[in-house]
Amino acid sequence: MIIHEDRLFPADPGSRAVARRLYEPVRHLPIISPHGHTDPRWYAEDKPFPDPARLFVVPDHYVFRMLYSQGVAMEDLGIARRDGAAVETDARRIWWRFAENYHLFRGTPTRLWLDHAFATLFGMTRRLSAETADFYYDTIADALAKPEYRPRALFERFNIEVIATTESPLDELKWHRMIRDSGWKGRVVTAYRPDAVVDPDFDGFRDNVARFGELTGEDAGDWAGYLAAHRKRRAFFKSMGATSSDHGHPTARTADLAPPAAEALFQRVLKGHPSPEDAELFRAQMLTEMARMSLDDGLVLQIHPGSMRNHNPLVFQRFGRDMGADIPTQTEYVRALKPLLDRFGNEPSLTIILFMLDETAISRELAPLAGHYPALRLGPPWWFFDSPEGMRRFRELATETAGFYNTVGFNDDTRAFPSIPARHDVARRVDCAYLAELVVQHRLDEDEAHEVAHELAYGLAKKAYKL
16 A cells, blocks of 8 residues: 555554554545635536646645656646646646656655545555656546546535635635535635735735725725725625634734824825834734724635745746745744734634744744733644644644644645645644643543543634634
């Protein structure tokens, strides 16, 4: 087999035996996927996935960024260019390039996810390589033509209880409406991601705000109308199943300006070409405004700071946003979050989920904050730290101060549909391995470890995201 039954479990036989016992009751629990980037159109139309390359390679920046780093052109992987220039359209050629470079993924979480999907979905027992590329392609292509490999069937096979996608407030949620009206019982909800209209550095920000006003019938050119537009769109998203909002900001900075100062700042950024300080201050103010709205409408507030988005200008120019060039930066939380926490941190009815890409902040800042403020919870590692080592370090750094119950279990930040069960399996194995060592060290009784394993795999995410 290309995946081992004891993968990610401790090497010590005693600890491994405990990990196995902890894992067995949670391995098949339903999947709660409260934050992701899968396409709702898949579930709405329920059409067959077109081919192996467009299932595993083209939509997944975890895959094509590694290939790009080794000199494989993104055009040769079928990634669409913004200018409409020609790219590779032969799916088998794309797959060959992927297969002959599969060794690049050795030791990475991507390799774990891919091998899990290859083995459990398609019965593969030989490793992907140039020699097995055609066998893989033909086997997967044949399977994708069958009804049981369509998106809704796989959704049910994966035992997904609920999955959240992420949409801009400018999105009319056509696909979510189609899912709802179809009568299918699978639960696919949206999440409110307002970056396009709250980040002055976002491409087309001024036009986006104008469109925002048109969609809501509000005068989004003044501060009061702009905030009213957010409230309306949040209400619409909530009517379509949203339980959370999501905010991808460069930093965790927040602000709490008086209304006249906020109005003046808004007018400055709306004129275009704001100063870096004004752009950052506006994002900071909007996080506090979103917390205020969450207290009113109940949406969970997710903050994903610390990524320098679109770091590679050439890739952004040619291919657009979210193409694997988001790079972690140092992130400060204690002072950055204080204006928001001074205002709303003591509200037990508010849930703010903090994510991190700067591991040095976990034990120093994030765990102490979450271990004190009722409104705060810690999200799991994501992006570069959505990995066995990152998950393990997170547990070690966060648990002694924040405990388990001020975290929200696991959620998968995925774009490739087949990786969802693989990612959850990795998280469950890593958590059971960590808990097993607490048991053998007599820091936790085994019955308690079983309860915690269940919460980490299922209960905490469902509760935190109100699902």
